[in-house]
Amino acid sequence: MRDVVGLALIFGGLFFVLVSALGLVRFPDFYTRSHALGKSDTLGTILVLGGLAVYGGLTLSSLKLLLILIFVGLGNPTATHALTRAALRSRHEIWSRREGGKKE
Amino acid sequence: MRHRNWVSLGVQTALLFAFWLVLSGRYEPRFLIVGALSVALVLLLNRDIFVLHTVPESGGGHWAVLALGWRWLLYVAWLLYDIAVANIQVASLVLHPRMPIDPVLLRFSVSWRRGATQVLLANSITLTPGTVTVDLRDGEYTVHTLAPRLAQPLVSGEVQKRVASVLGEEAGHAPAVTWIGSVGALEQ
Numbered sequence: 001m002r003d004v005v006g007l008a009l010i011f012g013g014l015f016f017v018l019v020s021a022l023g024l025v026r027f028p029d030f031y032t033r034s035h036a037l038g039k040s041d042t043l044g045t046i047l048v049l050g051g052l053a054v055y056g057g058l059t060l061s062s063l064k065l066l067l068i069l070i071f072v073g074l075g076n077p078t079a080t081h082a083l084t085r086a087a088l089r090s091r092h093e094i095w096s097r098r099e100g101g102k103k104e
Numbered sequence: 105m106r107h108r109n110w111v112s113l114g115v116q117t118a119l120l121f122a123f124w125l126v127l128s129g130r131y132e133p134r135f136l137i138v139g140a141l142s143v144a145l146v147l148l149l150n151r152d153i154f155v156l157h158t159v160p161e162s163g164g165g166h167w168a169v170l171a172l173g174w175r176w177l178l179y180v181a182w183l184l185y186d187i188a189v190a191n192i193q194v195a196s197l198v199l200h201p202r203m204p205i206d207p208v209l210l211r212f213s214v215s216w217r218r219g220a221t222q223v224l225l226a227n228s229i230t231l232t233p234g235t236v237t238v239d240l241r242d243g244e245y246t247v248h249t250l251a252p253r254l255a256q257p258l259v260s261g262e263v264q265k266r267v268a269s270v271l272g273e274e275a276g277h278a279p280a281v282t283w284i285g286s287v288g289a290l291e292q
Contacts (some may be wrong), residue, residue: 014197019191019199022198022199023194027205029183029207031163031207031236031248032240033195035248036113036198038230039187039190039191039231040194040238042199043187043190060126063126067123067126067127077230078227081238084238084248085238086238088239088246088287089239091287093286093287094287095287096286
């Protein structure tokens with residue numbers, strides 16, 4: 001039972017990591033790509049680590065995995081924000097379908 | 105030292121020592137003593153920045169701390185749900201053959217002055233569906249969104265209300281939102 005839940009979480013996480021990698025390739029500019037990394041990667045990592053913790057059972061290692069999970073959850077959005085803010089401050093233009101935006 | 109600072113010190117000591125125990129995994133006296141010394145050193149070095157500013161100043165005592173913990177739990181549950189929704193929406197945009205995105209910037213302000221509330225809102229926005237906080241200055245937020253409809257909870261003020269209720273701030277009305285089509289237009 002624990003194996004099934006753990007593996008389901010790990011594969012779910014792998015799906016989101018894959019989507020985030022695909023988004024990185026498909027999205028048109030820096031800002032949209034940061035959406036793919038800031039969100040899908042966070043959830044993907046959380047699911048994979050959580051799945052490993054469930055798979056391993058309640059041991060010291062799984063407690064350490066949970067700690068990593070918390071730090072990823074705090075650090076990833078902060079890093080995403082820092083990167084996009086730096087882009088905005090150096091006046092990197094956003095990709096837009098609308099009038100006035102840059103087309104690439 | 106005021107009462108709430110003692111509570112804050114106790115919570116930090118417990119958390120740091122638990123962190124030590126998990127990382128070390130050995131419970132003989134000499135490891136515990138080294139751990140206790142490390143915790144004391146960290147508390148000493150961080151004494152200026154580690155104060156629980158989120159505990160309300162006015163009365164309530166232990167019940168106020170408990171209520172705060174409960175509001176945090178509710179907030180974390182809501183955030184986790186939103187993260188899941190955010191990911192499914194972004195995944196569907198990524199996998200959609202025509203990739204129907206319509207990126208735009210939006211700008212709004214909050215009236216809260218406390219840094220903790222402002223940062224919490226910024227991180228909540230980044231983790232929720234299709235929106236990333238790109239700039240925050242004196243309570244003025246600049247947000248990049250993949251599509252205007254994904255920013256709806258921000259426009260209606262729902263996210264702001266949630267964050268305000270966690271830290272006991274005034275919720276206020278739905279914010280005045282400005283939509284901005286390009287970084288060039290932002291500077292005018």
